[in-house]
Amino acid sequence: MKNFKTIALALVVVLSTLSVTAQTKKVDATKSSINWTGKKVTGQHEGTINLKDGALVFKGKKLVGGTFNVDMNSIVVTDLKAGQGKEKLEGHLKADDFFGTDKFATAALVFKTIVTKAPNAYTVTGDLTIKGITKPVTFDLTTTANSATTNVKIDRTKYDIKYGSGSFFDSLGDKAINDDFNLAVDLKF
Numbered sequence: 201m202k203n204f205k206t207i208a209l210a211l212v213v214v215l216s217t218l219s220v221t222a223q224t225k226k227v228d229a230t231k232s233s234i235n236w237t238g239k240k241v242t243g244q245h246e247g248t249i250n251l252k253d254g255a256l257v258f259k260g261k262k263l264v265g266g267t268f269n270v271d272m273n274s275i276v277v278t279d280l281k282a283g284q285g286k287e288k289l290e291g292h293l294k295a296d297d298f299f300g301t302d303k304f305a306t307a308a309l310v311f312k313t314i315v316t317k318a319p320n321a322y323t324v325t326g327d328l329t330i331k332g333i334t335k336p337v338t339f340d341l342t343t344t345a346n347s348a349t350t351n352v353k354i355d356r357t358k359y360d361i362k363y364g365s366g367s368f369f370d371s372l373g374d375k376a377i378n379d380d381f382n383l384a385v386d387l388k389f
Contacts, residue, residue: 222264227254231388238381250274256348263322263343266311272301297363304331330359348387353380
C-alpha cells in the first residue's frame with residue numbers, strides 16, 4: 201500500500217509538471233512585419249516599422265503570454281517617394297511632436313490577459329509603452345503553428361502624441377490627423 205501511494209504521488213508530480221510546462225516561441229524579426237496606417241482628413245499615409253525582438257508563450261497549443269520590442273527608429277513611409285515628401289514625413293514622425301525616437305528608441309508590448317475566443321483565436325490585453333508612457337491596449341490575435349497575426353488600433357493621444365489632433369486643437373480644418381493609427385502585424389516564428 202505504501203508503494204502504491206508513493207507511485208501515485210510520483211505520477212501526480214510528473215503530470216502536474218507536464219501540464220505547467222510552457223513553450224516560448226521566439227519571433228523571427230527578419231521575417232515578421234508591422235505595417236502602419238495613419239489617416240487624416242485629406243487622406244492617409246502608410247509605412248512599416250521593424251520588430252526588434254519578441255516571443256509568444258504557449259502552454260500546449262494555448263497562448264498564455266507574449267512580449268515584444270519595436271525599433272522606433274526604423275519607421276519608414278512607403279506611400280511617398282524619395283524627394284516627394286518621404287524624408288520630411290519620416291523625420292517628422294521621429295521628432296519629439298510624434299514618437300521622439302532620439303529619447304524613446306524602443307516601444308514595448310507585454311501581454312497581461314489572454315482570453316480564448318476559439319481554437320487559435322484570442323483577445324489579448326497588454327501594456328503598450330510608447331514614449332515612456334504605458335497604457336493598456338486590447339486586440340484580437342490569431343495563431344498558427346508558426347505565425348500570429350493581428351490588427352491593432354492605437355490612440356496616439358494616450359501617449360502624448362497630440363500633433364494635429366482635432367481632439368486638442370481647434371481650427372485645424374483639413375490639416376487634422378486622426379487620433380487613431382492602425383498596425384497590421386504578421387509575426388513569424
